[in-house]
């Protein structure tokens with residue numbers, strides 16, 4: 594059964610910033626997610642690089658390229674579009690991050706989880 598979980602308050606994810614969260618849902622293992630805000634919109638993906646199926650970041654909450662235009666995997670440098678999660682450079686080029694549904698309501702960011 595799917596449910597909505599609150600990740601954070603809206604003002605805790607400023608423009609062009611990213612944050613990581615670990616969800617404890619009904620699945621056997623916790624679900625790691627990355628959330629990014631771009632042009633006011635919130636995008637969320639599983640924190641799992643399609644190249645080696647490991648988390649994207651080395652430093653907590655640091656998921657973006659230097660110019661903050663793309664999501665970057667710290668392991669081998671893959672770059673993903675923020676809007677679609679599509680890898681446009683690196684060892685998993687053409688593959689995508691797994692998108693998760695979010696909503697922003699009442700000053701909070703929520704995510705749909707299993």
Ligand code: FES
Nearest residue numbers: 642644666669671
């Ligand atoms: S694990 Fe992400 S680029 Fe290799």
